[in-house]
Amino acid sequence: MSLADTIPCLSEETAPDTRSRILATADAYFREIGYQKTTVADIARALKMSPANVYRFFDSKKAINEAVLERLIGEVEALISEIADRPGLDPTERLVAAIETLHRDCTRRCEAFPRVHEMIEAAMAESWDVCRHHVARITAGFERIIRDGVARGVFEAADPAEAAACVHAAIARYTHPVLVGKSPLQPAPSVEAMTAFLLRSLAPRGPRP
Amino acid sequence: MSLADTIPCLSEETAPDTRSRILATADAYFREIGYQKTTVADIARALKMSPANVYRFFDSKKAINEAVLERLIGEVEALISEIADRPGLDPTERLVAAIETLHRDCTRRCEAFPRVHEMIEAAMAESWDVCRHHVARITAGFERIIRDGVARGVFEAADPAEAAACVHAAIARYTHPVLVGKSPLQPAPSVEAMTAFLLRSLAPRGPRP
Numbered sequence: 001m002s003l004a005d006t007i008p009c010l011s012e013e014t015a016p017d018t019r020s021r022i023l024a025t026a027d028a029y030f031r032e033i034g035y036q037k038t039t040v041a042d043i044a045r046a047l048k049m050s051p052a053n054v055y056r057f058f059d060s061k062k063a064i065n066e067a068v069l070e071r072l073i074g075e076v077e078a079l080i081s082e083i084a085d086r087p088g089l090d091p092t093e094r095l096v097a098a099i100e101t102l103h104r105d106c107t108r109r110c111e112a113f114p115r116v117h118e119m120i121e122a123a124m125a126e127s128w129d130v131c132r133h134h135v136a137r138i139t140a141g142f143e144r145i146i147r148d149g150v151a152r153g154v155f156e157a158a159d160p161a162e163a164a165a166c167v168h169a170a171i172a173r174y175t176h177p178v179l180v181g182k183s184p185l186q187p188a189p190s191v192e193a194m195t196a197f198l199l200r201s202l203a204p205r206g207p208r209p
Numbered sequence: 210m211s212l213a214d215t216i217p218c219l220s221e222e223t224a225p226d227t228r229s230r231i232l233a234t235a236d237a238y239f240r241e242i243g244y245q246k247t248t249v250a251d252i253a254r255a256l257k258m259s260p261a262n263v264y265r266f267f268d269s270k271k272a273i274n275e276a277v278l279e280r281l282i283g284e285v286e287a288l289i290s291e292i293a294d295r296p297g298l299d300p301t302e303r304l305v306a307a308i309e310t311l312h313r314d315c316t317r318r319c320e321a322f323p324r325v326h327e328m329i330e331a332a333m334a335e336s337w338d339v340c341r342h343h344v345a346r347i348t349a350g351f352e353r354i355i356r357d358g359v360a361r362g363v364f365e366a367a368d369p370a371e372a373a374a375c376v377h378a379a380i381a382r383y384t385h386p387v388l389v390g391k392s393p394l395q396p397a398p399s400v401e402a403m404t405a406f407l408l409r410s411l412a413p414r415g416p417r418p
Contacts, residue, residue, distance in 0.1 A: 170403065205412075
């Protein structure tokens with residue numbers, strides 16, 4: 001698929017349409033050419049509009065990246081939220097599924113778009129709130145699963161919020177685009193082995209003999 | 210301290226001296242100016258020698274980086290190896306000390322030299338063996354601690370090598386320069402909370418009632 005195919009057609013349109021066309025075009029450029037090499041002028045040219053018109057909607061490339069990331073991140077968060085609250089799966093199965101989903105989603109995006117990590121690195125450098133809110137929302141999904149597991153007696157955690165943050169931080173090697181995208185070959189145990197190791201930390205203890 | 214202060218003096222010298230002066234100069238440039246912006250010509254100019262003379266010792270900037278990293282990495286590995294085999298500390302204390310040491314060393318280097326992560330990223334992109342051996346040697350230190358803990362009955366791990374690899378991968382957020390250097394503010398539990406979470410996974414289980 002060429003970049004041109006991903007850019008929405010010009011038509012008579014409203015402001016929200018223009019805004020979403022800018023985002024779709026920026027998204028395609030950031031993924032294919034990379035965040036660093038894409039300019040606001042590139043995005044404007046692809047849309048046959050002036051850079052000044054782009055700046056009517058977004059005051060910087062940073063602001064465009066934040067909006068592009070919000071959308072991408074929103075998709076991942078919806079997946080995790082759905083798993084966290086899925087009926088019919090026990091808490092262990094939900095935790096396994098949530099980790100597996102984050103890992104697969106990250107790996108898939110990094111393989112399909114080898115420059116996607118540039119968008120995340122730019123956000124890590126200059127858009128702290130976007131990163132912070134994303135970490136908080138994914139961790140909140142883990143926390144709901146762990147709290148439910150504690151309530152059902154299948155997990156034990158004195159502080160489910162902290163346990164959730166630990167699980168989330170511990171899987172960075174498998175779910176953080178900066179590590180997954182840049183070092184797909186870096187030696188590490190399988191995600192299944194890591195998940196089993198983390199689940200062991202959450203397992204209830206019998207009283208010691 | 211200026212960059213010039215870190216460059217060794219010219220003197221009549223042997224080939225090993227020249228090699229180590231090239232490494233010390235490259236090291237200073239990579240830390241201060243960054244791996245990307247440093248050229249072999251910069252290193253040669255600082256040493257008042259020709260680039261051709263540098264190439265007599267190292268056939269590429271990549272080869273220089275590998276030698277610089279081997280030295281830096283060797284220091285970290287020696288620290289961890291010493292802790293892993295330290296008499297008088299029990300296995301839990303040794304695991305805590307090893308994680309704390311890796312975290313403190315990484316944080317200190319990233320704070321002192323904000324561009325140090327470029328050297329590591331370059332190695333991740335083009336010097337796989339250096340990365341792989343480093344991960345293997347640090348993980349081997351964790352494995353010795355865990356095996357000793359299993360032998361003494363203070364840890365339980367069906368596969369100590371895999372448990373060691375999981376502990377090492379789980380602390381990437383605290384010990385990998387690409388995450389520590391680029392996102393010192395990224396939300397995460399304290400390293401102490403993470404260590405306690407991982408130790409819980411290694412704790413022996415009493416038989417369930």
